[in-house]
Amino acid sequence: MNVEQCPRDECRGLFTVSLIGVDAPGGRESEPIDCPHCGVEVRSERTAGVFKTHTATAEQAAVWLKSQNST
Numbered sequence: 001m002n003v004e005q006c007p008r009d010e011c012r013g014l015f016t017v018s019l020i021g022v023d024a025p026g027g028r029e030s031e032p033i034d035c036p037h038c039g040v041e042v043r044s045e046r047t048a049g050v051f052k053t054h055t056a057t058a059e060q061a062a063v064w065l066k067s068q069n070s071t
């Protein structure tokens with residue numbers, strides 16, 4: 001699971017994104033990815049499904065912080 005960070009300075013919340021309903025009919029559309037912390041759209045991606053965002057767990061946040069420090 002990829003951890004992403006909200007780009008807003010006021011937020012900087014960590015979250016994960018999962019894709020659901022990939023088999024749903026209707027073709028590819030641009031679906032918004034909203035930060036679960038502040039509710040603001042971080043970006044959008046074309047997909048056949050719908051994106052769901054989740055607040056990152058403490059464990060995921062720790063792994064993410066580690067990867068940030070190593071670069």
Ligand SMILES: [Zn+2]
Pocket residue numbers: 006007008011012013035036037038039040
């Ligand atoms: Zn946010």
